[in-house]
Amino acid sequence: MHNNSTKQGKVLVVDDNEDLLRAAKLFLKRHFRQVDIEKDPEAIPNLLRNEQYDVILLDMNFTKDVSSGHEGFLWLSKILDIDPSAVVVLITAYGGVDTAVRAIKEGATDFVLKPWENEKLLATVMSAMKLRESKVALDRLKSRHKQINDTINAKFKDIIGQSAAMLKVFETIDRVAETDANVLILGENGTGKELIARAIHSNSSRSSEPFINVDLGAISQTLFESELFGHVKGAFTDAKESRAGRFEIASGGTLFLDEIGNLSMPLQAKLLTVIQNRNVVRVGSNKQIPVDIRLICATNMPIYEMVKENTFRQDLLYRVNTIEIKLPPLRERVDDIKLLAEHFLKFYAKKYNKEVRSLSQAVIKRMEKYHWPGNIRELEHALERAVIMSSEHILQPEDFYFNPIHHSQEEGVLLEKFNLEEVERILIRKVLKKYDGNITQAAHELGLTRSSLYRRLEKYGL
Numbered sequence: 009m010h011n012n013s014t015k016q017g018k019v020l021v022v023d024d025n026e027d028l029l030r031a032a033k034l035f036l037k038r039h040f041r042q043v044d045i046e047k048d049p050e051a052i053p054n055l056l057r058n059e060q061y062d063v064i065l066l067d068m069n070f071t072k073d074v075s076s077g078h079e080g081f082l083w084l085s086k087i088l089d090i091d092p093s094a095v096v097v098l099i100t101a102y103g104g105v106d107t108a109v110r111a112i113k114e115g116a117t118d119f120v121l122k123p124w125e126n127e128k129l130l131a132t133v134m135s136a137m138k139l140r141e142s143k144v145a146l147d148r149l150k151s152r153h154k155q156i157n158d159t160i161n162a163k164f165k166d167i168i169g170q171s172a173a174m175l176k177v178f179e180t181i182d183r184v185a186e187t188d189a190n191v192l193i194l195g196e197n198g199t200g201k202e203l204i205a206r207a208i209h210s211n212s213s214r215s216s217e218p219f220i221n222v223d224l225g226a227i228s229q230t231l232f233e234s235e236l237f238g239h240v241k242g243a244f245t246d247a248k249e250s251r252a253g254r255f256e257i258a259s260g261g262t263l264f265l266d267e268i269g270n271l272s273m274p275l276q277a278k279l280l281t282v283i284q285n286r287n288v289v290r291v292g293s294n295k296q297i298p299v300d301i302r303l304i305c306a307t308n309m310p311i312y313e314m315v316k317e318n319t320f321r322q323d324l325l326y327r328v329n330t331i332e333i334k335l336p337p338l339r340e341r342v343d344d345i346k347l348l349a350e351h352f353l354k355f356y357a358k359k360y361n362k363e364v365r366s367l368s369q370a371v372i373k374r375m376e377k378y379h380w381p382g383n384i385r386e387l388e389h390a391l392e393r394a395v396i397m398s399s400e401h402i403l404q405p406e407d408f409y410f411n412p413i414h415h416s417q418e419e420g421v422l423l424e425k426f427n428l429e430e431v432e433r434i435l436i437r438k439v440l441k442k443y444d445g446n447i448t449q450a451a452h453e454l455g456l457t458r459s460s461l462y463r464r465l466e467k468y469g470l
């Protein structure tokens with residue numbers, strides 16, 4: 009027999025037969041912390057308002073000689089209205105099995121036949137209790153997930169921009185969000201590709217489902233399949249447990265594949281198969297799992313040139329680029345710089361509780377001339393740093409740190425060092441600077457193809 013302190017769970021039994029109620033209470037009390045009994049179903053709403061029951065045992069028929077179960081259905085649906093995650097076990101007489109089966113379809117958890125055997129009743133209530141525990145845990149997880157999502161989305165809510173280019177982007181988001189069309193977002197680092205992807209998701213009918221973000225540039229070749237498609241226990245040495253991949257987790261919602269241009273050819277082929285079939289197979293299994301996702305991809309690579317150079321599959325590109333959004337670099341949307349800078353100033357002044365109020369004209373002029381290789385992310389960090397460091401109300405050019413590369417310094421290095429790699433790195437930086445980061449022009453001047461220039465940029469971390 010259990011002792012009182014270890015007993016768990018609250019059970020409510022509703023039946024018009026007082027003998028049955030008494031017997032149920034006597035027996036269940038030995039196993040559960042609290043057992044309430046009620047013979048009048050009209051009292052149910054009130055009871056549920058005052059107590060959180062884990063399991064409710066509910067009779068199907070209350071009026072004498074009526075065995076249709078109508079009343080049971082009525083009370084079942086009332087209970088589920090009050091508490092959608094209530095766990096209701098129906099009590100039904102022999103012969104009422106069909107009704108009980110229908111009740112389960114309508115949301116009951118299980119049923120017991122009366123007269124019952126105590127051990128059977130106990131087993132039923134015990135497993136109902138377990139179900140309740142997982143429902144409560146799931147509800148908690150869901151609301152935690154929602155809270156996290158809301159916090160992220162709040163940050164992504166304000167998309168600042170009034171330049172013609174951004175207005176066009178807003179219009180496209182409006183048009184495509186509601187559709188399930190695949191979207192490809194192109195733009196340099198820090199131009200707001202993820203922000204736009206989230207905006208599309210939160211304006212779509214999938215907004216209450218997850219937005220799952222995968223940085224393909226950060227996933228190693230060996231982990232690619234298991235990360236994206238999942239694996240079953242024992243599929244490889246480290247696979248101690250079965251795990252769903254990002255495609256499966258995103259099902260119902262939006263999958264954002266960032267840096268799609270960084271995928272190797274073999275991985276592009278694997279990705280294409282999944283996108284075409286809308287099915288994933290976990291590593292180590294051969295079961296097809298259907299996935300329902302809205303796909304948004306992004307890259308800062310010159311993807312069309314890569315197709316020409318056979319480093320990116322054309323069929324994959326045509327799968328993902330149904331709608332294309334080009335985000336111009338910040339230096340090409342000069343109209344937005346002041347607006348963005350003031351937005352970040354306000355945000356960080358509030359965050360760090362500083363009295364910084366505005367930007368001097370000189371700062372704005374300087375910003376509008378600067379080439380912003382890191383785009384909006386760089387602008388945001390510049391403002392965060394300036395707000396933290398400054399003790400004035402108005403920020404001045406000295407509060408910022410523009411353009412860390414100095415010509416004279418580099419030339420000095422060039423003359424002193426004869427290491428080929430070092431010289432190559434410096435040359436590339438200089439040419440890039442000359443063309444304001446324009447890869448095509450820089451590659452042309454250096455006598456390289458764009459993709460070999462990209463490879464070097466990566467190699468030298470430029």
Ligand SMILES: Nc1ncnc2c1ncn2[C@@H]1O[C@H](COP(=O)(O)OP(=O)(O)OP(=O)(O)O)[C@@H](O)[C@H]1O
Pocket residue numbers: 163164166167168169195196197198199200201202203204266308348384385388
């Ligand atoms: N129009 C905008 N208005 C306000 N904030 C923006 C805007 N665009 C970008 N940002 C901010 O700039 C930062 C970088 O944006 P985001 O991460 O979306 O860029 P990205 O293009 O995905 O970058 P990467 O290519 O490096 O992944 C984020 O903090 C984002 O909130």
